[in-house]
């Protein structure tokens with residue numbers, strides 16, 4: 533269910549007019565958005581756009597130059613270790629105990645966070661690491677290590693999960709499995725803040741996205757609404773009985789041609805071609821996302 537406009541939901545995270553300056557570089561310019569409970573929010577932008585800086589501000593690792601941010605009702609400048617009981621963070625694969633087994637890595641955290649060991653097995657199964665349970669973490673592939681770090685971040689069922697490029701480097705089947713896990717966690721009420729370059733992933737998962745370019749939010753809202761807002765040159769894709777594919781602009785001549793093809797029973801399928809988020813980004817900035 534799209535929840536971006538649901539005013540009854542609790543705000544979990546909020547940024548108001550955040551600016552961050554590093555020397556002569558203004559990394560973030562007037563960033564404002566909020567995330568509600570059970571919402572997956574996508575922060576999309578090319579390398580250097582300011583995504584990591586934003587996560588660092590929201591997790592208390594950096595202070596903004598101006599503006600304010602609140603996470604679970606707490607001012608980001610006042611964030612201390614206590615908040616880690618309620619949030620999970622996956623920004624890289626650091627912090628894995630290489631010499632311990634996959635299971636023991638998670639057991640260490642389960643003990644600290646008073647989590648039932650049964651959840652370790654459940655999660656290993658969910659992320660497809662059950663066969664690696666006894667394997668030393670140092671022997672895992674990059675994608676397997678990424679999944680171990682994800683298990684660690686969600687072990688204690690946090691209210692808010694930060695994910696930096698969570699499926700980059702994973703094969704499509706595993707990426708799909710992980711994306712379905714995110715949707716399940718959302719259904720359970722978890723809010724997820726994710727950064728990604730992958731527009732398809734954002735469209736599939738996110739209730740709302742912000743497109744970031746050079747430190748500025750250039751579009752914000754429900755992915756489908758953003759795409760429809762930029763659908764200014766309507767086009768149609770036709771698949772004919774001959775299997776030929778035709779893409780046609782919306783014009784009186786083309787509409788007549790489509791009508792004729794339909795009357796002659798030559799049309800197998802017809803779709804409207806809305807722009808993708810990637811098309812929107814290119815249109816607004818003149819550049820691609822990667």
Ligand SMILES: Nc1ncnc2c1ncn2[C@@H]1O[C@H](COP(=O)(O)OP(=O)(O)OP(=O)(O)O)[C@@H](O)[C@H]1O
Pocket residue numbers: 554555557558559577578579580581582583584585586
């Ligand atoms: N500690 C720092 N000192 C100086 N400049 C910095 C610092 N951290 C980030 N920047 C600059 O701020 C801008 C935003 O960087 P940031 O790492 O937030 O981008 P990003 O969108 O996360 O990129 P990527 O996708 O490559 O991780 C860049 O111009 C970067 O060079």
